Structures are given as C-alpha cells and as structure tokens.
Amino acid sequence: MHTGVNGEVLKIENLSFSYEKKDQVLKDINLTAYSGESIGVIGANGIGKTTLMKLLVGLNTDFEGVLEVAGHPMNQKNIAHIREHIGYVFQDSDSQLFLSTIEDDVAFGPRNYGLSEEEVEKRVEEALAKVHITELRHKQTYKLSGGEKKLASIATILSMKPDIIIMDEPSIALDPRNRRNLIGILNEIDSLKIITSHDLDFILDTCERCVLLDEGRIIADGRSEKILMDKELLEAHGLELPLSAGCRYKQNIDNVQG
Numbered sequence: 001m002h003t004g005v006n007g008e009v010l011k012i013e014n015l016s017f018s019y020e021k022k023d024q025v026l027k028d029i030n031l032t033a034y035s036g037e038s039i040g041v042i043g044a045n046g047i048g049k050t051t052l053m054k055l056l057v058g059l060n061t062d063f064e065g066v067l068e069v070a071g072h073p074m075n076q077k078n079i080a081h082i083r084e085h086i087g088y089v090f091q092d093s094d095s096q097l098f099l100s101t102i103e104d105d106v107a108f109g110p111r112n113y114g115l116s117e118e119e120v121e122k123r124v125e126e127a128l129a130k131v132h133i134t135e136l137r138h139k140q141t142y143k144l145s146g147g148e149k150k151l152a153s154i155a156t157i158l159s160m161k162p163d164i165i166i167m168d169e170p171s172i173a174l175d176p177r178n179r180r181n182l183i184g185i186l187n188e189i190d191s192l193k194i195i196t197s198h199d200l201d202f203i204l205d206t207c208e209r210c211v212l213l214d215e216g217r218i219i220a221d222g223r224s225e226k227i228l229m230d231k232e233l234l235e236a237h238g239l240e241l242p243l244s245a246g247c248r249y250k251q252n253i254d255n256v257q258g
C-alpha cells in the first residue's frame with residue numbers, strides 16, 4: 001500500500017465539513033494515522049463520528065482542508081482507487097447489504113478486485129466461518145435478524161482483506177459471544193483500523209489509541225487506557241466510564257480511601 005511521505009496511511013489537516021452549507025458538523029479536525037494502528041473514535045450521539053467515517057471513504061467530498069488516504073488526496077478522481085484500500089462497515093447494515101443473498105454480498109468485494117472464482121470462493125468461506133454464519137450463506141438478506149445482518153456486513157469486508165478497516169458501531173446488535181469473537185478477529189488483523197463505538201469496553205479491548213469528539217472538534221487524542229479511564233473527561237462530554245474501567249476506578253478509590 002502507498003503511504004504519505006512520512007509513512008502515514010491517513011492524513012487529515014484542518015478538516016471541516018457541513019451538510020447543506022449549514023452549521024459545521026466537523027471543525028478543524030487534525031489526525032494522522034499509521035499502518036497497524038487501531039483507533040477508537042468516541043463521542044455522544046450526533047457529534048459527527050459517522051460523518052467523519054463517511055468522509056474517509058469519500059461518501060462526501062465537499063469538505064474543507066486536507067484529507068489524504070494511502071498517500072492520495074481524496075477527490076472525485078481518486079475515490080475509486082482509495083476505496084480499493086478500504087473496507088467500511090456502515091452503522092446501518094441495510095446500507096451495506098444490497099445483493100439478494102449473503103453469499104453474493106460477501107463475494108462482491110473480492111470479485112470486484114478481479115480475483116479468480118476459486119480465490120473468491122475461498123475468501124467467502126473464510127469470512128463467513130470467521131463470524132460464524134456459514135449456515136446463512138444462501139439466505140436472503142432481507143430475512144436476516146439485525147445481529148445476523150451486522151455479522152454479514154463484517155464478513156463483506158473481511159473477505160476483501162483491506163489495508164484500512166473502518167467500522168461504524170460494529171458491536172451494535174451483537175450478542176456477547178459474537179461481540180467477543182469480533183474483538184478476537186480485529187485484534188488478529190494488522191491493517192489500520194478506525195472504529196467508532198458507544199461500547200467503550202469494546203474500544204478498550206480493540207484500540208490502543210482513542211479520539212474523543214465533541215462539538216465537531218477533537219477534544220482528546222491519546223492512549224485508550226488513559227482517555228477511557230478519565231471519568232471527568234468522559235462525563236464532561238456526555239459519556240461514562242466503560243464498565244471494566246469503572247470497576248478499576250472504584251478499586252482505586254477504595255484503595256485510596258482505605
């Protein structure tokens with residue numbers, strides 16, 4: 001994969017964006033990400049997480065500032081090329097799955113890359129097995145449950161083996177076993193991963209780095225263990241400590257008190 005001159009896979013400088021020329025949803029965002037990093041993007045409802053993810057895949061291009069993916073400036077000319085590097089899991093699975101069966105959706109990416117039918121078949125089998133939905137292979141998409149659709153969406157990007165994985169609320173709708181399995185899958189992949197979630201325990205388990213957004217700006221960018229343990233910081237921006245950090249926080253307080 002190409003990178004920028006300093007080896008960055010993602011370069012965002014002074015990025016601002018508004019829908020329909022109204023109030024800015026994203027204001028002066030600066031973020032550089034390198035190969036192998038895993039970055040959680042957190043923040044309250046409606047704060048701009050999905051908007052930022054959509055900019056990264058070129059679903060909106062009328063932003064201000066610099067946005068470079070895999071060494072290429074994001075613009076109409078480069079979008080198709082940039083997308084070859086990115087696997088994007090939509091927050092809303094119905095936007096993701098557009099073919100009639102799961103098998104077709106999971107095969108779509110590899111087939112588009114021009115891989116042989118033999119390789120496509122291998123990728124499909126592997127991806128379905130990884131998220132434990134092999135038996136749903138021939139099922140019609142519209143008949144799936146919410147969680148099954150999420151797992152199928154995740155399979156559609158696993159089959160692509162992308163350099164950059166962007167997942168918008170991947171753990172939403174997953175039961176504890178499937179959620180735990182997804183954590184294991186993500187931790188085995190060394191692509192650049194950018195994950196938004198309100199499940200802060202999920203972020204803690206999958207992302208070393210975390211970016212907190214509020215009012216369209218980056219409020220904090222640092223180690224997840226630090227940001228996600230900072231009760232005052234999280235509460236000041238509409239969030240709460242993740243459950244596991246809450247337990248550790250209480251233990252610390254108990255120890256201090258005596």
Ligand SMILES: Nc1ncnc2c1ncn2[C@@H]1O[C@H](COP(=O)(O)OP(=O)(O)OP(=O)(O)O)[C@@H](O)[C@H]1O
Binds near residue numbers: 091
């Ligand atoms: N297509 C659109 N046109 C106009 N406004 C939009 C559009 N999509 C999103 N918005 C607005 O932009 C803001 C940010 O939305 P976004 O979906 O990025 O939030 P989010 O942080 O992902 O929230 P959530 O946690 O609920 O998923 C919200 O105020 C939303 O109403």
Ligand SMILES: [Mg+2]
Binds near residue numbers: 050051091
């Ligand atoms: Mg969102």
